[in-house]
Each structure stands twice: as C-alpha cells, then as structure tokens.
Amino acid sequence: MKNLPRESAHRLSTAENPLVVRRQDFAPNSVWSFRVPGYETLNRPLLRLIERERAAVPDTRECEGREMWQSQRSMDRDRPVRKVLEPIFRAARNIAEFLRWDIAGRASVCKVCWANIHPTGSYHTRHLHPASIHLSGVYYIKAPDNCGDIIFHDLPRFLGLWDAPETLESTGHNAFSLSVKPEPGLCVLFPGYLMHEVETNRSDGDRVGLAFNINFE
Numbered sequence: 001m002k003n004l005p006r007e008s009a010h011r012l013s014t015a016e017n018p019l020v021v022r023r024q025d026f027a028p029n030s031v032w033s034f035r036v037p038g039y040e041t042l043n044r045p046l047l048r049l050i051e052r053e054r055a056a057v058p059d060t061r062e063c064e065g066r067e068m069w070q071s072q073r074s075m076d077r078d079r080p081v082r083k084v085l086e087p088i089f090r091a092a093r094n095i096a097e098f099l100r101w102d103i104a105g106r107a108s109v110c111k112v113c114w115a116n117i118h119p120t121g122s123y124h125t126r127h128l129h130p131a132s133i134h135l136s137g138v139y140y141i142k143a144p145d146n147c148g149d150i151i152f153h154d155l156p157r158f159l160g161l162w163d164a165p166e167t168l169e170s171t172g173h174n175a176f177s178l179s180v181k182p183e184p185g186l187c188v189l190f191p192g193y194l195m196h197e198v199e200t201n202r203s204d205g206d207r208v209g210l211a212f213n214i215n216f217e
C-alpha cells in the first residue's frame, strides 16, 4: 500500500504486560526557518527600496494590523526583492522535496510580496493566507530585540476542537502554538493555512520585513 504515514511504535507497559501501541502521524504542522546567506549585503538595498516606497506612498494598504504600514503594491519585481527571493526559492524547493510534492518542470513563483514596517506599538492580528497558496513566508530586514514574535497556532486547538489536559512539558505533539523570534536575515516559511499573528513591537525601533506567497507553477 502506498503513501502510508510514518509509523512509530511505543512500548507502554511493563515486561509482565507487554503492550505495543502503534502511532501514525499525518498532516503535522511544520514551520521552516533559516538565515539567508549574505543577508547584510542584501538588506541594505532592500531597506532603501522600502523607505523610498513608503516616502512615495505613505498610506498603508488595508491590512489587519494596528499602526503598521504595508506597501500598496506587490514588490516582487523590484531587483533587491528578486535577489533575496533567490535563496528563499531554493529553500522552498527543498521543502517541496521534503513534502514529496510533484513540482518537476514547475517554476517557483512569488505571487505577491508586501513590504511591512511595524513601528513601536504596532501589531498584526491573526490571519490565514489564501488556500490557493502553496507556501507563505516572511523575511526580516530590521528586527530589534522585543520587536514581536510571529506566533503560529494549531487551528483545531485554536478553535477549541480539542480540550486536552494541561501538559507537563511542551513537545512537537502537544504544543498548540509556536513562536519564532524575528532576526535580521531570517526567513520563515509555512503553509498559509496555519493561523498566525505578530505580537506588539515593544522595542524602540521599527521591525521591517517582507511578507510573501510562493506557488510552483
């Protein structure tokens, strides 16, 4: 039989009373993150581009956040963005390979790329990305300490569909959320069905980054 989920067996009992329980994992939530090589060099022109864009179009795009600025236009065609997307596309293809997606002959395409500036006190409320998107991502250009983590939520637990007991410790199987701390040059990739939000920026500086969606087509 093809496509069986990975199995794992646990011996849960004593020698007198052996009991082996089979566990089959399927559809886990995964979030991938990595530091883009050479990010310092890539970030300087990116930051200039975004500051120019905000000066030219100071009104934010309509988005579900407070006191943040988001570019009105998708910036995926701008050269500094295309440069940073190169390693991100490579990572996205590695993820596709890990997930055994059949993407042979398909190109990695950035469907949309917004620039975001979150000043002190701003946040981005929880949201999902469209179901038609294969992978979503964020990339951080400026990320001072305490500028707000991105938090991912397990949707069934978030919706209260499983009222499990308190846990002794957090593990990959019982956690209901995952926080990732922004750092300059860090890229985070995730499936867009994962509900996510960005905490309030409690630093003195702006958090600046890109948010984008990638498809293989």
Ligand SMILES: [Fe+2]
Pocket: 127, 128, 129, 196, 211
């Ligand atoms: Fe998002």
